[in-house]
Amino acid sequence: MDLITHLLDIWSDLPFQPTAKHVYGHRDDRVGPLTFLEHLNVRMDSVAKSITLRNLGRSQQVPQPLSIGYGTISVGGILVASRVQQSLCHAIHHNRLVAYLADRWDLSDDVLHYKLCWTSIARARKQASFTQRKFITKWIIGDTPSGVEMHRRQQRDSPSCPVCNNNNNS
Amino acid sequence: MADDESLVHILTYPDSRSAELRATLLFELHEWLIAELICLWIREFLFHGQRSWFDDPEGHLSLGWYATLFGSIHDSLVQLQHRLYKGRKLQKSGISWARKVALKLWNILYQIWIHRNSILHETDTIHQVSGLAKLQQATATEHARGPGHLHRVYNSYFSTPLQSLLTSTINN
Numbered sequence: 014m015d016l017i018t019h020l021l022d023i024w025s026d027l028p029f030q031p032t033a034k035h036v037y038g039h040r041d042d043r044v045g046p047l048t049f050l051e052h053l054n055v056r057m058d059s060v061a062k063s064i065t066l067r068n069l070g071r072s073q074q075v076p077q078p079l080s081i082g083y084g085t086i087s088v089g090g091i092l093v094a095s096r097v098q099q100s101l102c103h104a105i106h107h108n109r110l111v112a113y114l115a116d117r118w119d120l121s122d123d124v125l126h127y128k129l130c131w132t133s134i135a136r137a138r139k140q141a142s143f144t145q146r147k148f149i150t151k152w153i154i155g156d157t158p159s160g161v162e163m164h165r166r167q168q169r170d171s172p173s174c175p176v177c178n179n180n181n182n183s
Numbered sequence: 184m185a186d187d188e189s190l191v192h193i194l195t196y197p198d199s200r201s202a203e204l205r206a207t208l209l210f211e212l213h214e215w216l217i218a219e220l221i222c223l224w225i226r227e228f229l230f231h232g233q234r235s236w237f238d239d240p241e242g243h244l245s246l247g248w249y250a251t252l253f254g255s256i257h258d259s260l261v262q263l264q265h266r267l268y269k270g271r272k273l274q275k276s277g278i279s280w281a282r283k284v285a286l287k288l289w290n291i292l293y294q295i296w297i298h299r300n301s302i303l304h305e306t307d308t309i310h311q312v313s314g315l316a317k318l319q320q321a322t323a324t325e326h327a328r329g330p331g332h333l334h335r336v337y338n339s340y341f342s343t344p345l346q347s348l349l350t351s352t353i354n355n
Contacts, residue, residue, distance in 0.1 A: 066262055
């Protein structure tokens, strides 16, 4: 949304009329020479990736209002780049998650918010199996049926460790 | 006296089999980090940091190694690894590396949990922690007291010797 709006702005200031042309992405994945536009697209991808990585954890600069286009939307200082509904949902839940983890792990909100690579965590969760995701979530919220937790649920006689118990008895 | 089985305690069981499992899992992680061409500094930092936390969780909590086990990788490490890939003209990205590390660390957690479950459920330990001693004591008391006014369906239990009642399982 923001990128297109800015492009429209730049185009409107040009002394000539640009012609839009569709180029397939990731053409460097296939074998064979690239056309000039495909080459430009691959280069743009690489530069965009570098910029993203360089700016990891830094707060985004909200651009100035535009002369034409549809304007920009930001949620809590984060620019909405594509879907508004998803961005709103993410902003609300992410802030709550950060506050919860900061309290649970005794870490600073700012460290969790700005210094962690959340993109990699999100991608890892996407790739993990449902069982793995469920296991990690339960562990983080302390719902894993450990001795302490089972004792709290009154399903264990004592919260003591079965491994240590085993060693003491043997 | 056994410690309480908290989540941190599960990850740092002091017994030799658990320590051996952790050493094996960390060694596998180290080997994987080498195979993935991970920057030497990051590799040693992750390996030794995580190992020192397993050895002494209380002393290293403030450094966030517990959080690291959940795949929390610092942005600066991701950028460092990305620069290494770029320097070697590889098409990999630091983010995809961090994603793989997170999955590896989750797997370590899962393997430790599976190991704990095997100790608990493949031996009689589950009965011990579920109150076997109290159950046996109550059985002995009831047996000594006799059937009294209980319904006759329970008579067979009182004609059985106490010792075989105490040694029988719920399946027989």
